[in-house]
Amino acid sequence: MVAVAPNSNCSRVEKMKKIFDKFDVNKDGHLDMTELVEWVKALEPELNNNVQSIQFKLSSYLTPNYYAVLAGNVSLNYIGFTRIYAQGFRNVDHDFNSLGLQFQFSRSVSLSPTKQIEKKNMTQISNQVQATPQMSNQVQAMPQISNQVQATTQVSNQVQATAQVSNQVQATPQVSNQVQATAQMSNQVQAMTQMSNQVQAATRLSQLQATQIRLMTQLSNQIQATPQISNQVQSTTKVPNQVQATAQVSNQVQGGKYTFAGQVNNYRNTLQQAVPTLNSCRNTVQQGVQTPQLPGQVNNYRNTVQQVNAVAGVKPKGEYNGPDPQLAARLEKEILDTNPGVRWDDVAGLNEAKRLLQEAVVLPLWMPEYFQGIRRPWRGVLMFGPPGTGKTLLAKAVATECGTTFLNVSCSSLLAKWYGESERRVRCLFDLARARAPSTIFIDEIDSLCSARGAPGENEVSRRVKSELLVQIDGLNNSTNNTAGKPVTVLAATNFPWGLDEALRRRLENRIYIPLPDFKSRKELIEINLKSITLAPDLDIDQVARRTEGFSGDDLTNICRDASLSGMRRKIAGKNPDEIKNMSKADILKIPVMMDDFLEALDRIQPTVSRGDIERHEKWFSEFGST
Numbered sequence: 001m002v003a004v005a006p007n008s009n010c011s012r013v014e015k016m017k018k019i020f021d022k023f024d025v026n027k028d029g030h031l032d033m034t035e036l037v038e039w040v041k042a043l044e045p046e047l048n049n050n051v052q053s054i055q056f057k058l059s060s061y062l063t064p065n066y067y068a069v070l071a072g073n074v075s076l077n078y079i080g081f082t083r084i085y086a087q088g089f090r091n092v093d094h095d096f097n098s099l100g101l102q103f104q105f106s107r108s109v110s111l112s113p114t115k116q117i118e119k120k121n122m123t124q125i126s127n128q129v130q131a132t133p134q135m136s137n138q139v140q141a142m143p144q145i146s147n148q149v150q151a152t153t154q155v156s157n158q159v160q161a162t163a164q165v166s167n168q169v170q171a172t173p174q175v176s177n178q179v180q181a182t183a184q185m186s187n188q189v190q191a192m193t194q195m196s197n198q199v200q201a202a203t204r205l206s207q208l209q210a211t212q213i214r215l216m217t218q219l220s221n222q223i224q225a226t227p228q229i230s231n232q233v234q235s236t237t238k239v240p241n242q243v244q245a246t247a248q249v250s251n252q253v254q255g256g257k258y259t260f261a262g263q264v265n266n267y268r269n270t271l272q273q274a275v276p277t278l279n280s281c282r283n284t285v286q287q288g289v290q291t292p293q294l295p296g297q298v299n300n301y302r303n304t305v306q307q308v309n310a311v312a313g314v315k316p317k318g319e320y321n322g323p324d325p326q327l328a329a330r331l332e333k334e335i336l337d338t339n340p341g342v343r344w345d346d347v348a349g350l351n352e353a354k355r356l357l358q359e360a361v362v363l364p365l366w367m368p369e370y371f372q373g374i375r376r377p378w379r380g381v382l383m384f385g386p387p388g389t390g391k392t393l394l395a396k397a398v399a400t401e402c403g404t405t406f407l408n409v410s411c412s413s414l415l416a417k418w419y420g421e422s423e424r425r426v427r428c429l430f431d432l433a434r435a436r437a438p439s440t441i442f443i444d445e446i447d448s449l450c451s452a453r454g455a456p457g458e459n460e461v462s463r464r465v466k467s468e469l470l471v472q473i474d475g476l477n478n479s480t481n482n483t484a485g486k487p488v489t490v491l492a493a494t495n496f497p498w499g500l501d502e503a504l505r506r507r508l509e510n511r512i513y514i515p516l517p518d519f520k521s522r523k524e525l526i527e528i529n530l531k532s533i534t535l536a537p538d539l540d541i542d543q544v545a546r547r548t549e550g551f552s553g554d555d556l557t558n559i560c561r562d563a564s565l566s567g568m569r570r571k572i573a574g575k576n577p578d579e580i581k582n583m584s585k586a587d588i589l590k591i592p593v594m595m596d597d598f599l600e601a602l603d604r605i606q607p608t609v610s611r612g613d614i615e616r617h618e619k620w621f622s623e624f625g626s627t
């Protein structure tokens with residue numbers, strides 16, 4: 001600290017010089033700001049080095065102008081200072097003692113280069129000093145600003161985040177589309193993967209095939225390399241030639257066969273012409289008249305035919321040549337009825353049905369040339385009607401009258417539990433029928449074999465049998481597999497025509513209704529049933545026929561049987577078994593059937609066919625029947 005003695009004895013100038021020397025640290029004749037501050041400090045020790053107080057004091061010493069100059073970092077110099085004091089404006093002692101005077105400083109300042117740099121530094125410092133309060137304020141305000149800045153930053157971040165969210169929201173449909181597109185792409189990728197797998201599998205397959213082909217080629221090479229095998233292979237090529245040669249032989253054989261077959265046919269025609277005579281002969285024989293000559297003639301004819309057949313190499317009629325001889329033999333045993341023995345006359349009434357059957361089945365046999373092309377015989381004929389009306393009887397009569405083979409088929413003979421066996425039986429049946437042609441396949445209760453599709457009880461087996469049956473019927477009586485005059489006819493019967501499969505119904509082209517017998521037919525039927533029975537004079541057949549309206553042929557037959565047993569019942573009443581055994585048979589046979597017997601039978605036996613059943617048949621007849 002500089003201590004200045006206020007009452008010094010030195011001159012003013014010296015005194016001033018001393019002061020300036022004292023404070024002119026750089027000894028350049030100038031006081032710069034730092035030196036000036038040091039000067040104030042020395043003068044005002046009570047300011048305690050407080051910068052602001054010193055500044056304030058300094059400003060009070062100087063004129064505002066000068067202070068401004070000083071703040072602008074213009075330093076004082078001796079000259080200017082001296083001049084000021086020399087002008088007498090100031091009392092230096094006083095100044096230094098009281099420090100209460102204002103004084104003017106000269107503005108003429110010359111600065112050395114060093115001083116200019118210092119001045120620049122000073123200006124900066126001055127600026128900093130001046131700016132200090134503001135800066136201080138700013139510094140004080142800094143935390144707030146900092147907070148604000150931080151808050152602003154957060155807000156800014158939020159705004160940015162919001163903007164991003166907003167962008168995302170705006171982009172959401174696009175994102176959704178992108179997600180969808182991604183899903184589609186994912187599906188496509190999956191599909192591509194599957195395809196790739198398939199391609200790989202196919203490649204593996206083709207590799208396998210390639211391997212097989214390679215192996216085959218190797219095998220083939222080995223075979224070719226083996227001379228013996230090669231020779232065998234070459235000799236195999238001769239086989240077709242042999243087969244061709246066989247075919248020619250076969251043609252030649254067939255040619256010969258036909259020649260003989262013609263002769264056989266002639267014999268057969270002769271036989272057929274003889275059939276009515278033979279039949280009447282048989283009837284006569286049955287009636288007890290002995291005419292031994294005629295059967296002898298028939299046997300002669302048969303023997304001749306067999307001899308001719310043997311010479312011609314023609315297999316006897318009906319020999320089965322199909323792939324299932326054992327099955328054919330079994331079926332034949334089961335279903336073949338060579339002589340059903342039922343004549344037209346055995347069937348009461350049903351004249352319209354007989355006419356239709358004759359036209360559909362009998363005439364094509366008698367006039368094969370006529371039944372060609374559009375007149376080809378029916379493939380199938382359906383007889384439908386209530387139970388017991390004579391359908392089976394009619395079928396047997398057809399077979400007997402035509403002299404055709406009669407294959408009487410029931411469901412049980414065709415259906416089998418082993419897979420494929422039922423269809424095999426159907427095929428075999430038709431092969432057999434063709435071998436035995438002309439023939440009639442009679443399928444009774446065909447509804448149980450060929451129910452409508454989706455009907456209850458329809459199962460896999462019945463479906464397959466049905467299909468096979470349709471195929472076989474389709475193949476009947478067409479130009480390729482049927483020789484003229486040897487037709488195979490399917491004759492079917494059912495009590496439930498409405499339950500038949502539609503496709504089968506179409507193939508059974510002729511559909512004949514077999515109704516309940518009318519009065520005339522009932523009367524006829526009773527007479528047929530009683531023709532070998534002794535009748536009492538009181539028996540009124542007309543009355544019985546009148547009282548049996550609504551009865552089927554089968555019901556009437558039952559009534560006749562029951563009534564005809566009544567005489568025997570009366571005769572044995574009250575007798576023990578031995579007495580019965582010892583009764584005269586002739587006496588029993590002579591017991592006549594009386595009217596009362598019929599009346600009692602009528603009380604016991606009721607009609608089996610309901611009115612509703614008849615109506616249903618009539619309705620189906622009007623819809624699908626043939627007349």
Ligand SMILES: Nc1ncnc2c1ncn2[C@@H]1O[C@H](COP(=O)(O)OP(=O)(O)OP(=O)(O)O)[C@@H](O)[C@H]1O
Pocket residue numbers: 346347348349350386387388389390391392393394444493494495517525528552553554555557
């Ligand atoms: N028109 C008829 N002429 C002579 N007898 C008949 C006649 N109708 C029925 N009968 C007698 O009824 C019996 C049964 O006839 P058949 O079996 O032919 O009837 P169905 O119509 O085939 O019966 P189901 O439909 O029940 O098989 C015959 O054996 C015969 O005795």
